[in-house]
Amino acid sequence: MKILIVGPGNVGKELASQARVSGHEISFFGRGDNKCEFRGRAAKCDVVCITIPTMGRGEEEIFFTTESREEGKPVVLSAKAAMAYRFDEIVSHLPHMSISTIVGGASGMLHLITMPSIGLFKIVGIVNGTINFLLSRVAEGVPWEQALEEAVKKQLTEGGSGLEEVFRREIRDTVLKAACIVNLARLFPESMVTPDEFTCQKLGKKEILRLFEARQYRLVVRIVRQTRAQTPFIPHLFHLWREGWSIIGEFEKPNPEEFPHGVPKDEQNMLAVWNHAGRSEFCGIGAGARPTAAMMLREAEQQFFARQMY
Numbered sequence: 001m002k003i004l005i006v007g008p009g010n011v012g013k014e015l016a017s018q019a020r021v022s023g024h025e026i027s028f029f030g031r032g033d034n035k036c037e038f039r040g041r042a043a044k045c046d047v048v049c050i051t052i053p054t055m056g057r058g059e060e061e062i063f064f065t066t067e068s069r070e071e072g073k074p075v076v077l078s079a080k081a082a083m084a085y086r087f088d089e090i091v092s093h094l095p096h097m098s099i100s101t102i103v104g105g106a107s108g109m110l111h112l113i114t115m116p117s118i119g120l121f122k123i124v125g126i127v128n129g130t131i132n133f134l135l136s137r138v139a140e141g142v143p144w145e146q147a148l149e150e151a152v153k154k155q156l157t158e159g160g161s162g163l164e165e166v167f168r169r170e171i172r173d174t175v176l177k178a179a180c181i182v183n184l185a186r187l188f189p190e191s192m193v194t195p196d197e198f199t200c201q202k203l204g205k206k207e208i209l210r211l212f213e214a215r216q217y218r219l220v221v222r223i224v225r226q227t228r229a230q231t232p233f234i235p236h237l238f239h240l241w242r243e244g245w246s247i248i249g250e251f252e253k254p255n256p257e258e259f260p261h262g263v264p265k266d267e268q269n270m271l272a273v274w275n276h277a278g279r280s281e282f283c284g285i286g287a288g289a290r291p292t293a294a295m296m297l298r299e300a301e302q303q304f305f306a307r308q309m310y
């Protein structure tokens with residue numbers, strides 16, 4: 001299989017090395033390459049894997065996806081800005097795309113959301129591997145400075161800009177993921193949500209240190225169908241009330257009824273849905289270049305073999 005990797009960074013390079021071991025042929029398209037030549041490059045490959053940073057409102061993701069699809073190529077995407085901000089422009093390509101790593105890394109948990117669900121009324125998740133890693137390591141007794149160093153070593157974050165900046169970036173990432181989940185679950189079939197619609201609070205260093213001291217908090221995203229009017233002014237880390245649904249991100253002590261199998265540790269992510277069939281849960285490794293690349297390679301192979309067969 002010939003794979004064109006757009007964005008030769010941590011995930012892209014790791015994907016290339018795993019794919020070469022499996023005997024696939026790799027080429028890269030980087031920031032310095034001429035975008036006018038992209039379509040011709042896409043035409044020569046079997047699958048396009050897009051591993052560019054999650055930037056802006058997904059303009060670049062949309063460009064590389066639509067150009068690849070114009071050439072009839074399946075796309076494996078790990079960036080999440082397009083799904084969060086421009087879902088209406090990308091939704092028609094979804095049948096020929098694999099996107100499971102945009103939320104939940106290698107856990108595969110997004111399948112819970114993309115499968116048709118009858119009577120969905122609640123989704124609860126821990127979807128940011130970096131914050132979960134920091135909070136759970138500190139809860140184990142590791143000083144936060146050491147936990148941050150460990151997260152940098154594992155390439156979960158860049159870290160250089162300090163604790164507040166790491167939390168600011170990762171909270172934004174969580175808002176984007178919440179928007180992706182809402183859009184992919186088709187909670188509002190007539191429209192999409194964007195991260196701009198969420199009301200978000202800023203956290204200062206003092207508040208972050210207090211979270212560490214409490215040793216029991218996790219960043220939980222909760223999406224609930226409301227049966228009665230709620231007062232929409234309780235301050236949350238981020239929230240959006242819309243058409244009978246509340247979408248909330250909060251640092252809180254996880255409720256054992258929502259986490260009956262325990263709370264995920266380190267960079268593990270978890271997603272649970274409640275519908276007419278009861279409760280279903282996916283848990284797994286949610287961040288890190290190596291597992292993310294492994295999942296993307298699997299998705300590229302699936303796309304390739306599906307096209308060979310039909």
Ligand SMILES: NC(=O)c1ccc[n+]([C@@H]2O[C@H](COP(=O)([O-])OP(=O)(O)OC[C@H]3O[C@@H](n4cnc5c(N)ncnc54)[C@H](OP(=O)(O)O)[C@@H]3O)[C@@H](O)[C@H]2O)c1
Pocket residue numbers: 006007008009010011012029030031032051052053054060078079080101102105155156286287288289292
């Ligand atoms: N790392 C993880 O654990 C993980 C997990 C799940 C999903 N993801 C997603 O996967 C994506 C890649 O993550 P990463 O950690 O590999 O990021 P990264 O190390 O920053 O790599 C991104 C690469 O894309 C290149 N690039 C930027 N803009 C481009 C453009 N317009 N055209 C072509 N190449 C471009 C960058 O080049 P420059 O160096 O020149 O900027 C860099 O080589 C992100 O969207 C992230 O959200 C990551």
